Amino acid sequence: MVKGLLVSDFNAENLSAYLKNDVSDPRVDTSTIPYGQIGQTLVDASLPCWQSDLDFIVIWTRPEAVLETFGNLLAFSDVDAKRLYEEVDEYAAHVLAIRHRAKVIFVPTWVIPTLHQGHGMLDLVPRVGVSRALLQINLRLLENLDRGSNIVPLNAATWIEAAGEKAFNSRLWYMAKVPFANEVFKAAARDMKAALRGLGGRSRKLVIVDLDDTLWGGIVGDQGWENITLGGHDPAGEALVDFQRELKALTRRGVVLAIVSKNDESVALEAIRKHPEMVLQLDDFAAWRIDWSDKAANIVDVVEELSLGLDSVVFIDDSPVERARVRDALPDVLVPEWPADRRLYPHALRSLDCFDKPTISDEDRRRSGMYVTERRRAELKQEAGTPEEWLRDLSMVVTVESLNVANLARVVQLLNKTNQFNLSTRRVTGPELLAWASRDGRRLWAFRVGDKFGDSGLTGIASVEREGSRARIEDFVLSCRVMGRKVEETMLHIAVKWARAAGLEELYAVYKPTPRNKPCVEFLRRSGLQALAEHVFAWPLRQEYPVCPQIRLIYQAGGFEEMSTDGVEDPDRRT
């Protein structure tokens, strides 16, 4: 159960009710502050509402309630723009000051009721224009809040749009101090739940699409690629090109694409290669299964090939029969209802909130290409005689670096979203991780992996904490993209090397089982570490942990020293 506090200058019980009664994952328990207590709540840490552990806080205010100058503007008083900005800065400072009280702080942007709209030409004029001032204060607020890495602003204007002309409810306001119609709160609750899923690493990572009447119009096997509907001066054709563009845009957000289609593979691939209006090319797809097999079975196959979980998949198919089949066979796969009208495909894709993530890292932008590279890597593996030959042919390079400003966002992202190869499944925010790593006797290493096919990016994390003459491995996390390439052993090698240099006697790891992190314990069992108990594994530090000779290790300069708080030099740093 995720626990949240709603801090608002209005009655937020309706939002609280929608959050609590939404059965989608994660389940949420929320409380609200008493009406009229916003100022006191923001400044007084001793209030009861702050005494429990909170996963998230929503700070949602009306601008006229927290910015006196904005209230004056609504009354057409002549206002000082500088003073308005000062009030925004003061308000933002209060928000920033409480950011450490929860893992994430949601701050909806300011909106104003429709009764204050309709100022015509005056609306965007300096000093009196309400809409102009609203744009300015929102931008100022966002710029201030950028300083809080765990503060997630949410665009409340989209909730107002979703609710239409009845977004502001005067009846509820005057009877219960609830300013918005429930449609607004429903949209807000949906966005907040999606954000919580994204922050918890539960956003969807793989979109599997059908081909005929999904990626293009018509049946390519019957019509030939020259006659499928795609692009041209045709409403459906143009929409399908836009749909492909939207899919392509998703790949830049870290979402991977794959195909599962009932077709002749050669015919379908020819269409992708040859049709001049195909936006998506073969290299945009990490995998495909194009044959006459059951689609549910093929989806499982693709997911296994990509080392992802079924709960990371969205399946898009125009056929209600195929959708029903996949929903029935694979309940973890998200199968959205899909419009029959192809002109609605781009909007249907844009409406999905399952890809929400707090940030887009460079790794995200490159992920799709990495999977394509992985496909080529697998082909090489089939050609190589032994695993050692394969590793040698790959020319693997592992770069070790400490936690630093440049890699913090990616490290936090990897920690929070990795489920399979994860020793303790610790979920943390950036500030929490920095605070953890800054304590004496703790070290955290990030591992970048590359080979002759390209850079897999920052894909491994190991952290240790000294406990007397022993060191405990706190985090041992590896992206599924690089599992099975001896990076796991390399991470252990580094941790052992550090612990030996610190003069310790034993390094140990406690595996915390979850429904999904079995690959981690399977590695520990075959790693050579001694099993002290069912879930406890140790390495005596009188001996080194061997490093894989086929892997070239590089210790990156910078970052290492700043995070080293225990006075132990990095054991074998090379630059």
Add this chain to the structure above:
Amino acid sequence: MSIVRGQILGILYQCIDELNEQLAPEQQLRKAPQTGLFGGSGMLDSLGFVNFVALVEDKCERCFQVALSLTEDGAKQGDASPFETVGELADFIRQLLIDKKAIEG
């Protein structure tokens, strides 16, 4: 049952559906004339009641093209609260609509 009373009950049931989205399963209202609303055997707390009234006023306004203020008009009923059950509320709304000449008596 008159056609209008049935229509009003239909509106109240729509409002119950919407309100139930905010309520925990054990607090959800049944769509039946005898379901208690507020006071006496009522199921709703004060905010739930306000939400329900706002929904009903909105939908009645859309359906019958007349503005209702149920709490204001209800207060004029003295001790006989029209909000005890769904059925009583439907009768009360029907009478208000007749009084406001939105429907024929």
